[in-house]
Amino acid sequence: MTRIAIAGYGNLGRGVEKAMAQNPDMELVCVFTRRDPASVKTASGVPVVPMAEAASWTEKVDVVILCGGSATDLPQQTPEVASLFNVVDSFDTHANIPTHFAHVDEAAKKAGKVAFISVGWDPGLFSLNRIYAESILRQGSTYTFWGKGVSQGHSDAIRRVPGVKKGIQYTVPVPSALEAVRNGENPQLTTREKHTRECYVVAEEGADRAQIEETIKNMPNYFSDYDTTVTFMTEEEFDATHTSLPHGGFVMRSGITGDGTKQLIEYSLNLGSNPEFTACVLVAYARAAARMSAEGQTGAKTVFDVAPRYLSPLDDETLRAHLL
Amino acid sequence: MTRIAIAGYGNLGRGVEKAMAQNPDMELVCVFTRRDPASVKTASGVPVVPMAEAASWTEKVDVVILCGGSATDLPQQTPEVASLFNVVDSFDTHANIPTHFAHVDEAAKKAGKVAFISVGWDPGLFSLNRIYAESILRQGSTYTFWGKGVSQGHSDAIRRVPGVKKGIQYTVPVPSALEAVRNGENPQLTTREKHTRECYVVAEEGADRAQIEETIKNMPNYFSDYDTTVTFMTEEEFDATHTSLPHGGFVMRSGITGDGTKQLIEYSLNLGSNPEFTACVLVAYARAAARMSAEGQTGAKTVFDVAPRYLSPLDDETLRAHLL
Secondary structure (H helix, E strand, O other), rough: OEEEEEOOOOOOHHHHHHOOOOOOOEEEEEEOOOOOHHHHHOOOOOOOEEEHHHHOOOOOOOOOEEEOOOHHHHHHHHHHHHHHOEEEOOOOOHHHHHHHHHHHHHHHHHHHEEEEEOOOOOEEEEHHHHHHHHHHHHOEEEEEEEEEEEEEEHHHHHHOOOOOEEEEEEEEEHHHHHHHHHHHOOOOOOOHHHHHEEEEEEEEOOOHHHHHHHHHHOOOOOOOOOOEEEEEHHHHHHHHOOOOOEEEEEEEEEEEEOEEEEEEEEEEEEEHHHHHHHHHHHHHHHHHHHHHHHOOOEEOHHHHHOHHHHHHHOOOOHHHHHHH | OOEEEOOOOOOHHHHHHHHHHHOOEEEEEEEEOOOOOOHHHOOOOEEEEEEEHHHHOOOOOOOOOOOOOOOOOHHHHHHHOOOOOEEEEOOOOOHHHHHHHHHHHHHHHHHHHHHEEOOOEOOEHHHHHHHHHHHOOEEEEEEEEEEEOOHHHHHHHHHOOOEEEEEEEEEEEOOOHHHHHEEEOOOOOOOOHEEEEEEEEEOOOOOHHHHHHHHHHOOOOOOOOEEEEEEEOOOOHHHHHOOOOEEEEEEEEEEEEEOOOOEEEEEEEEEEHHHHHHHHHOOOOOHHHHHHHHOOOEEOOOOHHHOOHOOOOOOOOHHHHHOO
């Protein structure tokens, strides 16, 4: 039994708790929180422990799955917790990965722990598809598309617009761009040509809708470089329609071999729930972290460093006989 | 520089030779053959060496890429060559993998060599997608579809039918079956519901076409369990149309998380040339074999045992900064 603790009990933490129920070789021991533990009630009934007391759980937990955010939580939390436990995080600020890796690596090596960073689907499964595809098709172009799915950052941006009561944003890949890549056209695609942004908004009573739409569409970084649609709806309709957090996307490698032979590798995800799926990836890598730690490995690692066999609950002979 | 030798100079061996040109960190040293070396002319001009003299090349070659067939060549050849060199093969008789692994493992361990078996796309990349997807989505169903592409075994079977001058067979996935999986219907699919078989035939002059068609369609194991079409054509048309060896396929995992949330992982290949693509996979794993051997690893391995980082010519920092 691999003994797991969850740090942070939001959407992702609850997703990990649900995923644990599908992995009978793993056991959820507790949830660490920075909130008042009395205010946190876990679905499974496992104890809720103040983060400050985590150090007293080192003998009872094999891997901590860190479920905080990349902006402020993980840069501080992952190195701290990696000095006590094997950890897995889903740090996803691509530009800051090298710095995060260095900090976590130092803490984990010092403590003799394994620390997986940037586990999830992008970074994570999409990264795996990029490295496999680019290592195999050396000559070619790689394309990553996201969606259709909810972007939390863009949804937050909408909700900060004056007059917006509720809002959600879906990132949508442009079908003709996907087709051009699939056809081996190796297109040079601008930001606008790759994705559109669909916004659904409930306006405050009396708010100027035309003004809201203009403000959203012209927002730099978030929307101004995209073809953006803004659809207003009643609160009832919004609450009935936009309850889940679907996401997904595509990684494609269009390459050439020999004398101009076209070869295409495509990977895609169509996820009913982004946090529940990300949680499943974290749990599989927690299994790997426990095993690699047991073998004496230490330091920060990414999905690039993990042989697939470590992720599966099945033994090597079964894997070769049934999955190879 | 990783120094590579090719054993067997057919379609796959020639594909490896072409792939080497796209991998400047690797060098093709020679081709080993069981034929008369004088009868084999390599495109790149590297020397052709009798297989029986391979032992005198152990100091000049880091990895031998075995390009023989799975039916009779590799079961004998892989253990033999693995007693002298690190090797990579594309053994693809799924049912015999455990036995092949055991033989190769014994030879490679004894010699202190690394031997990758069953490298390619199925087994190989499709296997990787099965293990990743099943390790992540623990509850669900996995589907593998092949095609559209040329099956060599089925094409050979057609060509053995009396009255057939030339023949080729394409395996084609049934579109409605793919859609049912994508929709999360978790269908139970019979052999007939998953794939159709399209045959293109040039008949000998005066041959009974109706008889040929009947014989093909009723052939047990190969065609009788499928909806099979047989299309006759002139030799000119055949030679103009059916010159390449395209292939591909799909691995899909349709799963459930949490309280019935649907999640779909899909991987697909659309390959202009099956042997050229398989060759590229073999070359990437040859890079990994050289590295893992240099680290002191020995014995038989499969794609499940290889961390993705070993496949790429890029260093770890570059990988984290640009592909993660």
